[in-house]
Amino acid sequence: QQQVKQSPQSLIVQKGGISIINCAYENTAFDYFPWYQQFPGKGPALLIAIRPDVSEKKEGRFTISFNKSAKQFSLHIMDSQPGDSATYFCAARVGNFNKFYFGSGTKLNVKP
Amino acid sequence: NAGVTQTPKFQVLKTGQSMTLQCAQDMNHNSMYWYRQDPGMGLRLIYYSASEGTTDKGEVPNGYNVSRLNKREFSLRLESAAPSQTSVYFCASRSQSSNQPQHFGDGTRLSIL
Numbered sequence: 001q002q003q004v005k006q007s008p009q010s011l012i013v014q015k016g017g018i019s020i021i022n023c024a025y026e027n028t029a030f031d032y033f034p035w036y037q038q039f040p041g042k043g044p045a046l047l048i049a050i051r052p053d054v055s056e057k058k059e060g061r062f063t064i065s066f067n068k069s070a071k072q073f074s075l076h077i078m079d080s081q082p083g084d085s086a087t088y089f090c091a092a093r094v095g096n097f098n099k100f101y102f103g104s105g106t107k108l109n110v111k112p
Numbered sequence: 113n114a115g116v117t118q119t120p121k122f123q124v125l126k127t128g129q130s131m132t133l134q135c136a137q138d139m140n141h142n143s144m145y146w147y148r149q150d151p152g153m154g155l156r157l158i159y160y161s162a163s164e165g166t167t168d169k170g171e172v173p174n175g176y177n178v179s180r181l182n183k184r185e186f187s188l189r190l191e192s193a194a195p196s197q198t199s200v201y202f203c204a205s206r207s208q209s210s211n212q213p214q215h216f217g218d219g220t221r222l223s224i225l
Contacts, residue, residue, distance in 0.1 A: 002154075004154075006154070009152065032211055034213055034214075036216075041218065041219075042218050042219075043116070043202050043204075043216030043217050043218050043219055044155070044202070044216050045216065046213035046214070046215075049211065049213060051211065089154055089155065098143055098160070098162045098206075098208070099157060099160060099170065100145075100157065100214065101157070101171075102147075102154040102155040102156070103154050104152055104153055104154040105152075105154050
């Protein structure tokens, strides 16, 4: 049973559009929610992260929205560019145990 | 800056063979992790080591063993490889300071025939 559920599995967006990826969880012990970006042949790299006491965090074109009551969080990529084409993973950490659980990934294709 | 280095990058094994995947980090991180990545399943935690001298099971530990050799190195061993262990394996490390991210290596692509 997957601890973090991610959707959609794949996403096609036109250049300049908004890409939205959603994640949901049940475990209220999660205390840190990072998003990772992965290019083919490479390991995941941290993109942006949020704590549950914050409802939104923005870094450049990337924004995390967090809804603690609904146990959902999402990644928004504004003005999507072809260079953003990659696989994106959401994750959640169980703080006391230093363990991370990952979503199943979303493959984003931004068309020129 | 090497970060997290994994060796080998590619390997093909026959069923029943054994193999050790190596991982080393140069960031003085306390915590290290082994994940496997399979299509449509994201990254699943095999084992992790919160600090030197400790190891704990993750979500999918069966068929694997680990050794935290020292603070820098964390190895993953397949004693008797099975086709179901065909996957891409990632090692990661992390500082134990609050809200620090994991840093990943570029993976080992392992095929078991």
